[in-house]
Amino acid sequence: MLETYKYLFLDVARNFFRNAKTSPLLYVFFGFMIFFSVVGMAFITLFLIRQEADVNIYEVFLLIMFIITMKSGVDFHKYYIKSNTISYPLSTPVSHQKTISEIFLVVFWIQLGLWAFFSILFSIFIALSGIKLAYPIEYMQFTMGVMLGTILGTLIAMHFFSSKRLRLIPIPIFFLLLWLYREPIATLIILLLAASYLIISFRWALDSYQFVKRIERNKEVDQVKIRDTIKAIFYKETTILWRDRLLFSFLFSAVTIGIFSGYLAQFGGDSILPEGIKQLARFITPSMYGFLGVYILAIYTSVFTSLNLFLAEEDTMWLIRNLPVTEKTMIRGKATALILPFICSIPFVAFFSAFKGLNMIPSMMWFMVFSFMVGVTISFPLGAKYMGKKSDVLLLYCVAMIMFIVLALAMAFENLISLYTTFLIPFYIITILVASISMFLSMEFSTHIFKLKHSQKNII
Amino acid sequence: MIVVENLTKRYGKIVALNNVSFKFDENTVVAIMGENGAGKTTLLKICAGIIPSDQGNVTIDGFSIIKNSISAREKIGYLPEMPYLYDRLTGREFLFYVASLRKLNGAGEKINELSKLLGISHFMDQELGAYSKGMKQKISLISAIMHNPSNLLLDEPVWGLDPLTARTLQKFILDRKGTTIIATHSPQLVEKVANKVYFLMRGEVKLSGEVKEITRKFGGIEEAYFSNQG
Numbered sequence: 001m002l003e004t005y006k007y008l009f010l011d012v013a014r015n016f017f018r019n020a021k022t023s024p025l026l027y028v029f030f031g032f033m034i035f036f037s038v039v040g041m042a043f044i045t046l047f048l049i050r051q052e053a054d055v056n057i058y059e060v061f062l063l064i065m066f067i068i069t070m071k072s073g074v075d076f077h078k079y080y081i082k083s084n085t086i087s088y089p090l091s092t093p094v095s096h097q098k099t100i101s102e103i104f105l106v107v108f109w110i111q112l113g114l115w116a117f118f119s120i121l122f123s124i125f126i127a128l129s130g131i132k133l134a135y136p137i138e139y140m141q142f143t144m145g146v147m148l149g150t151i152l153g154t155l156i157a158m159h160f161f162s163s164k165r166l167r168l169i170p171i172p173i174f175f176l177l178l179w180l181y182r183e184p185i186a187t188l189i190i191l192l193l194a195a196s197y198l199i200i201s202f203r204w205a206l207d208s209y210q211f212v213k214r215i216e217r218n219k220e221v222d223q224v225k226i227r228d229t230i231k232a233i234f235y236k237e238t239t240i241l242w243r244d245r246l247l248f249s250f251l252f253s254a255v256t257i258g259i260f261s262g263y264l265a266q267f268g269g270d271s272i273l274p275e276g277i278k279q280l281a282r283f284i285t286p287s288m289y290g291f292l293g294v295y296i297l298a299i300y301t302s303v304f305t306s307l308n309l310f311l312a313e314e315d316t317m318w319l320i321r322n323l324p325v326t327e328k329t330m331i332r333g334k335a336t337a338l339i340l341p342f343i344c345s346i347p348f349v350a351f352f353s354a355f356k357g358l359n360m361i362p363s364m365m366w367f368m369v370f371s372f373m374v375g376v377t378i379s380f381p382l383g384a385k386y387m388g389k390k391s392d393v394l395l396l397y398c399v400a401m402i403m404f405i406v407l408a409l410a411m412a413f414e415n416l417i418s419l420y421t422t423f424l425i426p427f428y429i430i431t432i433l434v435a436s437i438s439m440f441l442s443m444e445f446s447t448h449i450f451k452l453k454h455s456q457k458n459i460i
Numbered sequence: 461m462i463v464v465e466n467l468t469k470r471y472g473k474i475v476a477l478n479n480v481s482f483k484f485d486e487n488t489v490v491a492i493m494g495e496n497g498a499g500k501t502t503l504l505k506i507c508a509g510i511i512p513s514d515q516g517n518v519t520i521d522g523f524s525i526i527k528n529s530i531s532a533r534e535k536i537g538y539l540p541e542m543p544y545l546y547d548r549l550t551g552r553e554f555l556f557y558v559a560s561l562r563k564l565n566g567a568g569e570k571i572n573e574l575s576k577l578l579g580i581s582h583f584m585d586q587e588l589g590a591y592s593k594g595m596k597q598k599i600s601l602i603s604a605i606m607h608n609p610s611n612l613l614l615d616e617p618v619w620g621l622d623p624l625t626a627r628t629l630q631k632f633i634l635d636r637k638g639t640t641i642i643a644t645h646s647p648q649l650v651e652k653v654a655n656k657v658y659f660l661m662r663g664e665v666k667l668s669g670e671v672k673e674i675t676r677k678f679g680g681i682e683e684a685y686f687s688n689q690g
Contacts, residue, residue: 215587217550224556226567232560236549243548243587315544319603321510323561324533 004089005102008079012106026386030394033401038118042125049131057138058182061145065178068111068149069156075107076157081208090209100205104198108150115146141184144191148178151194155201162207170197229325233333237309238340250301250344258351261293266355290352290364291411294371295404297348301341302375303399309334310383311395317387327450331384331443335376342372366428367411373435374406375399377442384446461486462507462611462639467516469502469663476502478663479516486610489633489640491650491671493685494660500643501541503660504613507641508538520611534562537609541616541643543600547589551580551599554588558603567606574602578625594620601629610638617642618649647681657681659688 020027080086080103089099119142152171159167177190227235241247265287313320320330349364378399386395410431417427462484469477477499484490492500505511507518509525509532518525523532545554552571559567575581580598588596597620604612614633618626633640633653644650650657650671657674659667667674667688671681678684 215590217553217585217587220550221552221585224550224552226556226565227560229561229563232557236546236553236557239553240546240548315542316546318505318508318510318538318540318544319558322508322533322536322538323558324530325561326530 002102002105003094004086004099005105007089008103008106009109011085012079012110023386029398033394033398035121037401038121039125042122042129045122045126046129046131061142062178064115064142065145065149068115068146069153071114072107072111072150072153073157074153075110076104076154077161079103079106080205081157081161086209090206096206097202100202101199104154104202107154108147111146111150112143115143137184141187144184144187148174148187148191148194151191151198155194155198158201158205158208162204162211164204164207167201167204229329230333230336233330234336234339237334237337240312241305241337241340246305247340247344250305250341251347253300254297254345254348255351257293257297258348259355261289262352262355265289265352287363287411287415290356290360290367291407293348293352294364294367295407297345298368298371298375298407299396299400299403301345302338302372303379303403304396305338305341306376306379307383307395307399309337310380310387313387328443328447331380331447331450335380335443338372338376345372362428363414363424366424366432367407367414370410370431370435371403371407373432373439374403374410377435377439378402378406380442380446381449384450387450461521462641463519464503464507465517465519467503467506467518468514469499469506469511470514475663477506477513480660480663480665481516482658482665484611484639484641486639487637488655489642489653491654491657492641492643492660493645493647493650493657493681497662498660499663500660501615504538504615504641504643508536508613509533510538534607535610537604537607537612539597539600539604539612539614539617541619543593543596545588545591545596545599548587550585550587551575551591551595552584554599555602555606559606562607564607570606571602574606577628578602579622592620594622594625597621598625605632612636612638612640614640614642616644618644618646647685650681651675657684659685661688 080100086099086103089102090096092099119139152174155171156168159165159171174190174194178187181190226232238247345368349361349368352364353361382395382399413431414424414427418424462482464480464482464484467477467480468475474497476497480499480503482490492503494500502511506513507520507525509529512526518532520532521535523529523535525532546557549557555571555575556567559571564570572581575584575598578598578601580595580602583591583595588599591599597617601617604614612633617629617633621629630649630653633642640653642649642654654671657668657671658665667684669677674684675681678687
């Protein structure tokens with residue numbers, strides 16, 4: 001009874017504890033980050049309450065549901081579609097529908113567990129500040145949102161990686177219904193509808209597992225040649241980024257974030273921000289919108305990509321360690337591959353400046369280059385250290401937090417200096433120089449970490 | 461030539477290799493046999509520079525795998541037990557990438573020749589993510605041998621290969637010059653290609669000797685394996 005569920009759950013739990021045991025410092029760090037994030041969220045909530053801001057609870061609901069949808073989609077992809085071990089339970093006489101539903105059950109409990117942990121911690125902080133919390137209906141609606149997010153994320157992963165993507169059609173309809181009907185009872189009905197569709201989809205789920213696209217690359221044969229070592233690493237990394245459609249995604253993000261933050265910086269979000277957030281937006285200056293835009297973009301194009309350059313090598317470590325290439329060359333080769341993600345993020349400045357005027361270009365360009373460099377500086381040593389560890393989301397989160405502090409300080413300095421002078425070029429040059437030196441030192445440090453040593457703890 | 465001195469490797473409380481020493485001479489094919497978890501793969505991974513040892517040293521043609529790792533790795537070809545590759549590259553792109561990193565100018569001809577020999581030439585321009593286990597094994601094998609290494613480390617080389625390719629590989633091993641170390645569970649492969657065999661058990665050498673001698677003494681490699689298991 002529920003064998004696949006038990007084995008998978010045990011595997012997930014043991015992996016977590018094993019990683020925590022082998023890298024205790026990292027996990028203590030993660031713990032602190034989670035703790036301070038929840039405290040931060042509680043602080044923002046208290047701030048909004050004190051400001052008597054009318055926060056629209058349904059927008060918070062949609063945000064939480066969206067995060068859970070993404071997380072459960074990634075989890076289902078990891079534990080089912082990309083899993084190497086799931087072929088064993090699939091080959092037993094147990095029906096495929098049952099096996100796949102048990103995998104879903106694991107994903108379901110992971111999301112619900114996360115929700116319980118974060119919501120209880122959040123409630124404790126709020127309660128400690130003396131505010132009485134009594135929102136049982138809202139809490140139930142949020143919990144239903146978590147369940148719904150898990151179902152929708154699973155459905156998206158299941159049908160996206162299959163030969164029949166038309167089966168994705170009901171999913172946007174569910175989202176539309178959620179947008180239109182905001183009552184708890186409507187959420188319950190949509191949850192039941194989505195659950196029914198999921199049960200039906202289990203019958204087709206094997207299609208996702210068997211779906212492998214045999215992609216012929218005959219047109220690219222001419223591009224295949226012997227290259228210089230660093231060029232070869234650059235070519236390999238950018239080919240993978242290109243084929244995973246990440247470069248397009250960077251470009252798309254740069255344009256949309258540029259338009260969105262430029263619009264907010266110019267018009268203050270009067271027409272598009274939710275009513276509750278508008279009151280908070282009074283405290284945000286145009287340059288802060290620019291800051292947030294660059295920060296979000298840098299996390300994606302710089303931090304995510306830098307970490308991924310290492311974490312994606314988890315299974316191919318045998319090759320990296322076996323090839324006669326120095327660690328320094330490998331690190332530099334990987335660093336050069338970041339040039340394209342950076343180029344893809346430049347349109348942000350153009351679109352932001354289209355709203356705020358050309359005089360913002362030097363400041364925004366400086367901040368973008370600086371943010372990108374800070375992202376790489378922090379990410380590279382962590383990527384080199386934790387290559388082979390499956391904590392990419394947590395690592396990303398940690399780097400994002402550190403980066404926020406560094407970038408906020410840099411931006412504060414710029415604002416401070418601009419109070420005394422409008423000639424900021426020396427400041428930009430000095431900070432970029434400092435960032436360049438830091439990045440160089442970070443590469444050296446990463447090389448040192450990456451070297452194979454005697455008695456080094458084995459992470460492969 | 462590969463010299464392994466007093467090698468020890470632990471995974472937590474489990475001792476994978478316990479103070480073992482070997483000398484793998486030139487122009488010999490050495491087989492390492494043993495139960496699962498005996499330490500065969502660990503030994504090969506340490507020799508290839510993939511994982512570090514806790515104690516001891518490995519030298520490849522006189523170069524330490526830790527202190528002169530680049531020179532040592534230039535002289536090694538390694539085929540892993542599980543050939544994980546880059547899913548979004550094609551077989552051809554992957555091999556040219558490896559050739560570039562090994563600085564093998566003019567490797568194209570060699571790659572074409574080996575891909576035809578191993579029967580993978582028709583799939584060379586497909587993404588590796590869609591390859592079967594055997595196809596990946598063939599690509600890994602080409603990457604391990606295309607630079608004519610003086611030392612070849614093969615972990616379960618015929619696992620997943622079709623009979624024709626397995627036979628081609630056996631012929632290749634017999635014909636090649638240099639040191640070849642094979643970790644395998646196949647007594648037939650050992651009898652066909654190896655000069656010397658080591659039986660590992662829980663990280664220690666329980667029995668070793670010339671294949672002919674052991675075959676004569678025990679009546680076959682399989683029999684020697686079972687008598688060694690106690």
